[in-house]
Amino acid sequence: MPNCLPHHSLENGHGTSNRSYLVAATLITLIGLLLHPAVASAGKPNVLFIAIDDQNDWIGVLGGRPLAKTPNIDRLAERGTTFLNAHCQAPLCNPSRASLLTGLRPTTTGIYGLVPSFRAVDAWKDRVTLPQHFRQNGYRTLTTGKIFHGDIRPVEGRQPEFETIGPGSSIGPLPPRKLIGPTPMGDHPLMDWGVFPHRDEDKGDYQITSWTVEQIRSTPKDQPFFLATGFFLPHVPCYVTQKWFDLFPDDDQILPLIKPDDRTDTPRFSWYLHWKLPEPRWRWVDENHQGRNLVRSYLACTSFVDSQIGRLIDAIDEAGLRDNTVIVLWSDHGWHLGEKGITGKNSLWERSTRVPLIFAGPGVRPASRCHQPAELLDMYPTLIELCGLPPRHDLEGISLVSQLKDPETKRERPAITSHNQGNHAVRSERWRYIRYADGSEELYDTKHDPGEWHNLALQPEVAQTITDHRKWLPQKDVAPAPGSAHRILTYDRAADEATWEGTPIQRSSLIPE
Numbered sequence: 001m002p003n004c005l006p007h008h009s010l011e012n013g014h015g016t017s018n019r020s021y022l023v024a025a026t027l028i029t030l031i032g033l034l035l036h037p038a039v040a041s042a043g044k045p046n047v048l049f050i051a052i053d054d055q056n057d058w059i060g061v062l063g064g065r066p067l068a069k070t071p072n073i074d075r076l077a078e079r080g081t082t083f084l085n086a087h088c089q090a091p092l093c094n095p096s097r098a099s100l101l102t103g104l105r106p107t108t109t110g111i112y113g114l115v116p117s118f119r120a121v122d123a124w125k126d127r128v129t130l131p132q133h134f135r136q137n138g139y140r141t142l143t144t145g146k147i148f149h150g151d152i153r154p155v156e157g158r159q160p161e162f163e164t165i166g167p168g169s170s171i172g173p174l175p176p177r178k179l180i181g182p183t184p185m186g187d188h189p190l191m192d193w194g195v196f197p198h199r200d201e202d203k204g205d206y207q208i209t210s211w212t213v214e215q216i217r218s219t220p221k222d223q224p225f226f227l228a229t230g231f232f233l234p235h236v237p238c239y240v241t242q243k244w245f246d247l248f249p250d251d252d253q254i255l256p257l258i259k260p261d262d263r264t265d266t267p268r269f270s271w272y273l274h275w276k277l278p279e280p281r282w283r284w285v286d287e288n289h290q291g292r293n294l295v296r297s298y299l300a301c302t303s304f305v306d307s308q309i310g311r312l313i314d315a316i317d318e319a320g321l322r323d324n325t326v327i328v329l330w331s332d333h334g335w336h337l338g339e340k341g342i343t344g345k346n347s348l349w350e351r352s353t354r355v356p357l358i359f360a361g362p363g364v365r366p367a368s369r370c371h372q373p374a375e376l377l378d379m380y381p382t383l384i385e386l387c388g389l390p391p392r393h394d395l396e397g398i399s400l401v402s403q404l405k406d407p408e409t410k411r412e413r414p415a416i417t418s419h420n421q422g423n424h425a426v427r428s429e430r431w432r433y434i435r436y437a438d439g440s441e442e443l444y445d446t447k448h449d450p451g452e453w454h455n456l457a458l459q460p461e462v463a464q465t466i467t468d469h470r471k472w473l474p475q476k477d478v479a480p481a482p483g484s485a486h487r488i489l490t491y492d493r494a495a496d497e498a499t500w501e502g503t504p505i506q507r508s509s510l511i512p513e
Contacts, residue, residue, distance in 0.1 A: 044218075044387050046325040046364050048316060049135070049228040052149055052305055053093065053169075053235040054345065056334030057354045059299070061369075063355070067254060069247055069303045069463040073356065076329060081404050087415040087427050088333040088376050091345040091352040092487055095378065095490030096332040101129045101148065103380040103395035107474040110481035113488045117150050119158075121481045127418075128392075130380045131162050134226040136395045137389045143213055144505045145230035146206040161346040162228070169232045170204030171239070179239075180290055188278035193238035193297035194246045200304065200357065205231045209308040212340045213315040224387075231308065234301035234335070238277075245302035254295050254464060257263045257451060258282065258338045265455040266340070267440035268507070270347070272489055273419050273501040276512045279344030283513060286338075326361035326386050330376060339451070344472025346487060348425035348434045350454055351442075353417040359404055362386070370407035373415040373427055374400055407469055414472055420489040421479055433469035437491040437498075441466065 032230055057064030061077040062084060089099040095106045098118045102109065104127075111118050118124040135141045143152070144166030154160040163411070179194040200206055212229045219225050248254055263270070285291050310327070316325050332355070336342045337491035339351045346352065360366070363386045384391060385399045402409040414428040422437025432452065434442040441457040443466055454460050480488055491498045496503040 003184065025449055033294065035078060044224045044389075046321060047149070047226045047383060047387065048216075048307060048312065048314065048325055048327045048357075049226065050327065051145070051228070051230040052331040052356070053146055053230070053232055053331070053333035054335045055065050055234060055237045055302065055305075055353055055356060056336075057356065058302060059356050060194055061358075063086050064339070065256065065299070067248060070092075070300060070306040072313060073358070074207060074304045076309070076313060076327060076360055077358050078367050080327070080358055080364045080366060081370055081407060081508035083357040083370050083372075083400070083403070084373040085371055085427070085429065086330075086355055086357035086374040086376070087353040087417055087425075088331075088355050089417055091333045091347060091417060091419055093266050093332055097147070097149045100330075100332075100376040100379055101131075103377065103397055105131070105377065105393070105416070105474060107418050107421070107424075108396065109271050110478045110484070112418075112480050113367075113484045114149070116481060116483040116485075117148075118481075119155075128385065129161060131228065133380075133384065133389065134157055134387075135159075135163060137224065138224050140164075140220070140228045141226045141228075142166065143228040143230070145205070146232060147228045147230040161227070164215075165466050166215070168202075169208070171232060171237060172203035172205070172207075172236075173198035173239070175239070177485045178292070178301055180288070183274055183278070183279070186278055187349060189275050191278050191280065193236060193294050195240055195242050195297075196237070198241060199390075200241055203233075203304075205305060205308055209311050212312055213282075216312075216321070217317040219319070221323075229312065233305050234298050236348045238294070238297035238301045240259045240297055240300040240304060244304050245296055247303055248296045250290070250296065251294060254292055254299075255290065256295070256338055259339075259451065259453050262340055262453055266442060267436055267438075267499070269423075269436040269438045269440050270434075270442070271511050272436075272491075272498045272505055273348065273423060274342060274346040274503060275489070276503075277344055277346060277487075279342065279346075281513055282338040282341050282343060285343060291338065294343070294498075296351060298335070299338060312478075326359065326364070326383065328351050328360075328379060328383065329356055329358040330379065331355040332376075335507045338393070344449060346419065348417055348419055349424060350427075350446065351430060353425060353427065360399070361388075363401065364404045368404075368407045369402045371409070371429060372403055373413075374403070374411070374412040374428060375415045396402065414469070416472060416474065418474065418477075420487075423476055423489070424473050424477075426472045428469065431465060431469060433466060435470070435473060437489075438493070438496070443469075453469065459473060487502075 058068045060070045060074040090096045142164040143162040146169035175196040182193040380401040417425045426433045432444045443457040444452040
């Protein structure tokens with residue numbers, strides 16, 4: 001394009017006007033550059049977004065299991081703020097991840113099962129997700145492993161979820177056959193755990209870590225990044241190499257405290273939320289002498305993932321990015337290992353809903369512990385505020401920046417977890433209140449009963465506490481989205497009949513073992 005500025009000297013009779021023209025043109029150019037997303041985002045912090053699949057609160061800093069060994073997560077906590085009372089919005093991968101990435105509750109989207117993807121639902125097919133919002137505001141977005149649930153390859157006509165997609169989530173090496181033998185309720189191939197000879201370097205989680213480290217080392221200096229890494233473990237199958245397994249004792253001290261008759265004071269409807277699943281009941285685990293093996297394998301997988309998180313933290317430090325990178329660590333939901341007589345998730349109790357949530361980096365108070373309830377849903381508005389991006393007014397979470405500056409700052413509402421329409425847990429600072437679709441209830445004083453062994457819901461002295469928590473039940477509680485399947489529970493109040501994955505459940509039906 002030819003130069004539009006006059007060629008004659010500024011010293012002629014038009015000098016003043018030419019100078020004005022030059023200044024104006026320069027200002028227009030500068031404004032144009034500043035409005036360009038990549039330039040407008042210059043100076044903003046990077047984001048390293050770390051997810052762990054099925055990771056409960058068996059983390060050193062969370063104290064969920066004293067035997068847990070997570071030195072790298074613990075040192076990240078020392079650099080930032082740990083939410084000791086953080087909870088997922090759904091105790092299942094797809095709805096939990098859809099919620100935190102869209103900024104909407106499952107009870108708003110109708111995403112309750114393992115399918116469909118929220119993108120397959122007309123109302124949400126164009127929803128701007130967390131990474132998309134960052135990309136729209138000048139960030140380079142990259143991902144590897146499992147962040148969304150399911151396929152995230154670009155679709156024609158739609159903004160991709162991430163600009164750059166690295167290796168996907170994978171288990172890694174597999175033994176020639178299942179280590180623990182056939183399991184009940186379908187003998188699902190993922191229901192396995194234990195030790196067999198293989199190399200850590202060949203595991204999927206090691207490889208996605210290596211890819212992430214390389215992105216950190218080679219990142220352009222003139223554009224901030226939003227880099228998401230999603231670990232597979234300790235999701236089943238929990239396969240580990242011997243050195244991680246040997247970190248934990250082979251005796252009964254490894255087992256969590258389990259109350260044998262813990263379900264006698266819980267409503268029958270509580271069983272409907274996990275009516276028939278691939279995950280075996282604890283009774284089968286115990287009778288087949290798999291308790292120690294399962295718990296050791298889970299803890300060992302957690303320690304292995306912790307070592308990979310250490311590699312990521314080191315890469316940020318070695319690249320000189322520590323002071324300009326927000327690191328957020330989270331898990332999509334917890335996991336039972338015998339508590340309430342089950343393994344797996346799909347419950348509204350503490351072991352299934354409580355998750356790690358740690359922020360570190362610029363704008364975050366170091367070595368802080370926050371006891372206020374927090375939700376994974378809050379990550380979207382929190383990261384927007386921490387990174388100085390334009391706010392969104394269609395998010396259902398609340399920014400946690402006030403707690404990141406002062407962990408004693410009170411939060412205006414409790415954390416809410418839902419598992420299918422009509423089933424909700426409300427977790428305040430002290431209490432867990434659960435209401436099921438048939439109206440049955442539970443209430444636990446987590447201060448005096450951290451194991452949630454004593455359901456107080458029928459005791460008259462807690463009536464006001466229940467009333468106070470009921471008001472937080474979701475006002476919007478939609479039916480499952482079209483195409484919903486896998487872990488879907490519905491309830492017909494008029495007929496008093498529940499349906500689990502298409503099969504009716506009667507009040508007289510035997511609970512599957």
